[in-house]
Amino acid sequence: MSDNRVDPLLPSELERVIFQFAAYTEPISIPSLMLVAWRVKEWVAPLLYRVVLFARVPSALKGVHCYPHKDNSTFFRALSQKPSISKTIRHLCINDDVDLIISDCSSLEDLWGSAGASDADSLSSCPLKRLYCSLEPLFQYKGIDFQHPLFSRLTHLEIFDRGVEDDLTSWAGLASIPHLMHLAFNEEDLFPIVPDLLRLCTQLRVLVHLNAAATSWPEVSEGLKRELRFVGMRCGEYIKDWHMGALTGEDYWSRAEVFIAQRRSGSVDPLQWYIEEDASEQLL
Numbered sequence: 001m002s003d004n005r006v007d008p009l010l011p012s013e014l015e016r017v018i019f020q021f022a023a024y025t026e027p028i029s030i031p032s033l034m035l036v037a038w039r040v041k042e043w044v045a046p047l048l049y050r051v052v053l054f055a056r057v058p059s060a061l062k063g064v065h066c067y068p069h070k071d072n073s074t075f076f077r078a079l080s081q082k083p084s085i086s087k088t089i090r091h092l093c094i095n096d097d098v099d100l101i102i103s104d105c106s107s108l109e110d111l112w113g114s115a116g117a118s119d120a121d122s123l124s125s126c127p128l129k130r131l132y133c134s135l136e137p138l139f140q141y142k143g144i145d146f147q148h149p150l151f152s153r154l155t156h157l158e159i160f161d162r163g164v165e166d167d168l169t170s171w172a173g174l175a176s177i178p179h180l181m182h183l184a185f186n187e188e189d190l191f192p193i194v195p196d197l198l199r200l201c202t203q204l205r206v207l208v209h210l211n212a213a214a215t216s217w218p219e220v221s222e223g224l225k226r227e228l229r230f231v232g233m234r235c236g237e238y239i240k241d242w243h244m245g246a247l248t249g250e251d252y253w254s255r256a257e258v259f260i261a262q263r264r265s266g267s268v269d270p271l272q273w274y275i276e277e278d279a280s281e282q283l284l
Contacts, residue, residue: 011271015041023047046088049078049247053093053239054113057278060176093239102126104239111244124149130156132242146173151180156253158184158210168193176198184208184255190220206256209274210235217274228263231256232274241280255279 010018023030023044030048031160034041073112079085091110092102102108109268113133120138123131131154135144151157154177173181181203191209198207207233211217217232224230235241235252238258244249259275262268 010037015039019043020047026053027194049085049088051091051243052089053243080251093242110246117133120145120148120150124152127153129153132160133156134160134162136161144170144173146176151177153179155179158186158208160186162187168196173198178269179203181205184207184210184252186210186212191220192216194230195221195224195227198229204229206231206253206260207254208233208256210252211274212236212238227272227273228260228270230273231259233278234275234278236278237280237283240283244283252280264271 018035019033019040020043021259022049027047027050030044033049035042056179075142086104087106089105089114090109092105092108093112101210102122102125103109105126109128110130111123111126111128112130113131119140123138128150131150138150139148157174157177157180171190174183174197180201183197183201183204183206187211194207194209198204201207207230210231211234233252233256241251245253255275257266263270263272
């Protein structure tokens with residue numbers, strides 16, 4: 001590591017902006033940037049754990065655009081040595097076998113994966129804006145309380161729950177989430193109540209049906225085809241897509257918004273409610 005006694009050629013604030021921009025755009029370069037100088041390490045070290053990924057990482061994620069933390073022992077060793085690391089985590093992807101104390105992640109805004117080790121109360125201590133998980137386990141299968149503080153800041157929600165019921169009374173509470181603008185689900189069982197959800201959830205800008213592997217799309221009513229906020233999408237590489245979104249903002253949500261804009265402008269047939277290709281498979 002270089003000697004800090006050497007006077008920098010640029011003003012400190014400008015230098016900081018440059019190094020932090022490099023860290024944001026190429027997260028895998030952060031360990032190397034930390035070796036430049038002590039001051040640079042102080043600037044970019046918190047960004048090292050801004051996005052934390054515990055999952056079976058596709059080989060494509062090992063490229064220049066990402067820095068996945070998939071070695072549990074290494075991460076928890078760092079966490080034990082410097083507990084403040086948990087407060088720098090903004091985006092987190094976890095599996096069932098990861099016993100992470102989420103309540104310590106006081107800056108966590110984006111959580112993807114199974115939250116089986118947590119409950120709604122512990123998650124509500126985080127300023128979550130994006131949540132991708134099964135909701136029923138968070139409430140011990142006693143009914144989802146959509147007025148729980150867990151949902152108070154959410155703008156994006158993907159429902160993983162399997163075997164969901166097409167009972168509007170079970171899901172009408174989604175309309176009470178104050179800032180929810182993006183909603184996604186996987187199960188076709190919810191199709192019968194999609195028109196009602198769009199009617200009730202007036203703030204929704206996007207409602208996505210994610211279809212990972214099916215070779216055909218289900219028939220929908222003419223009325224639903226005309227609902228521009230409703231989009232069908234294929235997303236076979238969930239983890240890759242989430243991770244790229246955490247790093248760059250480009251994910252299935254942003255693709256759905258572009259598609260909706262194209263339908264509104266007429267550059268895409270307004271009745272074409274689904275996207276044919278799976279862009280997640282082409283992600284770097």
